[in-house]
Amino acid sequence: MKTVLYARVSTMDQTLDHQKTQAEEAGFQINEVVADHGVSGVSTRLRERPEGKRLFDLLREGDTLVVRWVDRLGRNYDDVTEVMRELLSAGVTIKTVINGLTFDGSKSDPMAKAVRDALIGFMAAMAQAETEARREAQKAGIAAAKQRPGKYRGRKPSYSREQMAQVTAMLTNSDTISAIAKATGLTRPTIYRIKDQPEECEKALHLWRM
Structure with a gap:
């Protein structure tokens, strides 16, 4: 057991x-x-x-x-x-x-x-009730922020453009997530996000002018 x-x-x-x-x-x-x-x-x-x-x-x-x-x-x-x-x-x-x-x-x-x-x-x-309440609160906060042009950018990326480039290169080289985390200093969730959502990650960098 x-x-x-x-x-x-x-x-x-x-x-x-x-x-x-x-x-x-x-x-x-x-x-x-x-x-x-x-x-x-x-x-x-x-x-x-x-x-x-x-x-x-x-x-x-x-x-x-x-x-x-x-x-x-x-x-x-x-x-x-x-x-x-x-x-x-x-x-x-x-x-x-x-x-x-x-x-x-x-x-x-x-x-x-x-x-x-x-x-x-x-x-x-x-x-489920707690999840739905959090989701509605987030939607309300985002909607309010979007009423202020130029104010809503989402959460600031925890990675730099250089780190994103390094992650992308290492993924192309078939390096493991653990090896990439050690080399870049980024967390595994961040690396997975760059891997699975590269366009969104690039957009975040652009919005934050990074």
């Missing part, structure tokens, strides 16, 4: 090391880490994420899956509840770093399962 941490790293302020440290500080002894980088949890189902697919193949009956919060497991209420129930039915126990919740996949008592499933539904609904 093993304990697996699943992490989704989609923004500059989310790092794999930070999420792993949080889990360990909460008392988890992690045997393996599975992480998706630069993947949106709002638009991409867990099974459609590169490492999300591997997670289902990796987990076995008796294993424990650790996530920062249940929103890591799906895009919305339906996704989260579907994934959690599938894993629980396979005998996997799911635990969260935030609030230290445990969803026991070994439960067979009908009443215990009913209570567990009700809690899953509540947590999934709350996670």
Whole structure:
């Protein structure tokens, strides 16, 4: 039996090391880490994420899956509840770093399962509500900023034009993400963003006159 941490790293302020440290500080002894980088949890189902697919193949009956919060497991209420129930039915126990919740996949008592499933539904609904609230707040902030011509530029790039050029060259040379991170001093999420969204990255540099 093993304990697996699943992490989704989609923004500059989310790092794999930070999420792993949080889990360990909460008392988890992690045997393996599975992480998706630069993947949106709002638009991409867990099974459609590169490492999300591997997670289902990796987990076995008796294993424990650790996530920062249940929103890591799906895009919305339906996704989260579907994934959690599938894993629980396979005998996997799911635990969260935030609030230290445990969803026991070994439960067979009908009443215990009913209570567990009700809690899953509540947590999934709350996670979706929080995600939608953040999205609406961001949209409102962006809309207000766009009313002021020349003011809205988005977040300042964490990379320079020279670093972007170096990343692009190393990717062309088939260098690994780890090697590029070491050579450029950039985080892995930033490198993945340059790799997957070069036009957006170039646009950001232009907007910030970098």
